[in-house]
Amino acid sequence: MKVLLADDERTITVTLSDTLKSKGHTVRLAYDGLTALKFIDAEPFDSVLLDIKMPGMDGLDVLARIKDKKPDLPVVIITGYGTVETAVDALKRGAYDYVQKPFYNEEILLILERIDKYRSIKDEYKKIREEIDKSPFYMNMVGKSARMIEVYQLIENIAPSDCSVLIEGESGTGKELVADAVHNKSRRKDAALVKFSCQSVPETLIEANLFGHEKGAFTDARNQLVGRFELADKGTIFVDDIDDMPSAVQMKFLRVLQERTLERIGSTQTIKVDIRAVAATKKNLLACVKEGSFLEDLFYRLNVITIKLPPLRERIEDIPLLVEHFIRKYAKGRSYQAGTDLLEAACSYRWPGNVRELENAVSRAIVLVPPGRDGTLQKKHLMESTDTQQPVTVKGSPTLEEFLEQQEREYLQRLYLVTKGDKNEMSRILEVSRKTLWEKLKKYGIES
Ligand SMILES: Nc1ncnc2c1ncn2[C@@H]1O[C@H](COP(=O)(O)OP(=O)(O)OP(=O)(O)O)[C@@H](O)[C@H]1O
Ligand SMILES: [Mg+2]
Known part of the structure; x- marks a missing residue:
């Protein structure tokens, strides 16, 4: 970090700047407030350590000037013994933190560490927001709802490591x-991302597909086959519909994850594989463990990180954006726009098939609008393929409370959309206080 140390006491500046430098920080020294301000004008700093009592200008004035010029620059105040009031005053005026003389250099180091962490979180969030503002995409995903931003942030955090990831979603x-996205954001991005769905091949062939086999290992093994795990070496293996993996294969998969080795079927030669595992399921995998259909140890291996994808009906503020995105994708140069009645219908439908269903509906609606018309897609075009008149139905048999919560969530989301998030308007319509409204929006993740 680049630190500006402004203090007139040489005994402090010498030892402190040595400590900071030994920890890899770059230090610039100023012995009075005016010089400090000059430096701040001329160079970028990551933080300022500011003695409040220096010749010339009053420390609090220096602080005010810094906050004026660089509101985001964290300033740590160094105060004399017994001047807590000044410190509190400084905090009120925007100082990041303070230390009191005499202090241990470690105190400063800890504060700088905190600043660094705080800054990287802020930077990361800014990066995601900027990325999304520039285009509706994060990687190849559309959506700006709080729920999706959480997903993006999680991907950003975990992609660079090698930990296993479980993705759950309808x-x-x-x-x-x-x-x-996990693969493409990881250091493995230039190696293969090998995809395999346990639903796509008959149960008896899953093991052979994943592990490979030698020629003649079993009746149908006419040739040698290199398995998916081997193909994914140095890269990522994506095992889709993991809940459909037969239990014998689950055991073998667990061993691959534990030891990073495997044998092809019909071979005794042990092969090393360097893979990162990403698994996906439409089910609640923990429930499968409890019910005995999924191996507990494998679950905990995979579940190091779980990314839960919200169903579309729980992020309806993304629906207009997705409609727009799919219109562009399928319009093939012709200009279409979504009619208000279509958007309204799309926002109140439950979308049991989620984004895929919405995508199909939009692509079909486009086909239904003859070329040469004004290009407005209407509700009736969308309804051709989806039964948007269908009353809200809830899967399984929810309790009364669950049912009411679901209704409340959907109503709030709809209202949020219609009022464009205007809380005054919303609380007026709902006849609840702003506090209650705020709590509910938070509860349902509509606004965090
Ligand atoms: N956030 C999104 N932005 C844009 N397109 C999306 C988004 N989410 C899903 N899609 C599109 O919806 C379709 C389904 O997505 P995907 O195959 O990733 O879903 P899935 O969860 O794997 O579904 P399944 O469980 O049926 O395999 C794809 O065509 C994909 O491009
Ligand atoms: Mg899928």
Whole structure:
């Protein structure tokens, strides 16, 4: 970090700047407030350590001037013994923290560490917001709802490591896109991302597909086959519909994750594999463990990080954006726009097939609007393929409370959209206080 140390006491500046330098910080020294301000004008700093009592200018004035010029620059105040009031005053005026003389240099180091961490979190959030503002995408995903931003942030945090990732979400919520993003944000991005769905091949062939086999290992093994795990070496293996993996294969998969080795079927030669595992499921995998259909140890291996993808009906503020995105994708140069009645219908439909269903509906609606018309897609075009008149139905048999919560969530989301998030308007319509409204929005993740 680049630190500006402004203090007129040489005994402090010498030892403190030595300590800071030994920890890899760059230090610039100023012995009075005016010089400090001059430096701040001329160079970028990551933090300022500011003695409040220096010749010339009053420390609090220096602080005010710094905050004026660089409101985001963290300033740590160094105060004399017994001047807590000044310190509190400084905090009120925007100082990041303070230390009191005499202090241990470690105190300063800890504060700088905190500043660094705080800054990287802020930077990361800014980066994501900027990325999203520039285009509606994060990697290849569309959506700006708080729920999706959480997902993006999680991907950003965990992609660089090698930890296993489990992606849970209903059908069509974008699990495969998340797997792509995890791979493409990781250091393995130039190696292969090998995808395998346990639903796509007959149960008896899953093991052979994943582990490979030697020629003649079993009746159908006419040739040698290199398995998916081996193909994914140095890269990522994406195992989709993991809940469909037969239990014998689950055991073998667990061993691959524990030891990073495997044998092809019909071979005794042990092969090393360097893979990162990403698995996906439409089910609640923990429930599968409890019910005995999924191996507990494998669950905990995979579940190091779980990314839960929200169903589309729980992030309806993303629906207009997605409609727009799919219109562009399928309009093939012709200009279409979504009619208000279509958007309204799209926002109140439950979308059991989630984003995939919405995508299909929009692409079909486009086909239904003859070329040469004004290009407005209407509700009736969308309804051709989806039954938007269908009353809200809830899967399984929810308790009364669950049912009411679901209704409340959906109503609030709709209202949020219609009022463009205007809380005064919302609390007026709902006849609840702003505090109650705020609590509910938070509870349902509509606004965090
Ligand atoms: N956030 C999104 N932005 C844009 N397109 C999306 C988004 N989420 C999903 N899609 C699109 O919806 C379709 C389904 O996505 P995907 O295959 O990733 O879902 P899934 O969760 O793997 O579904 P399934 O469980 O059925 O395999 C794809 O065509 C994908 O491009
Ligand atoms: Mg999928």
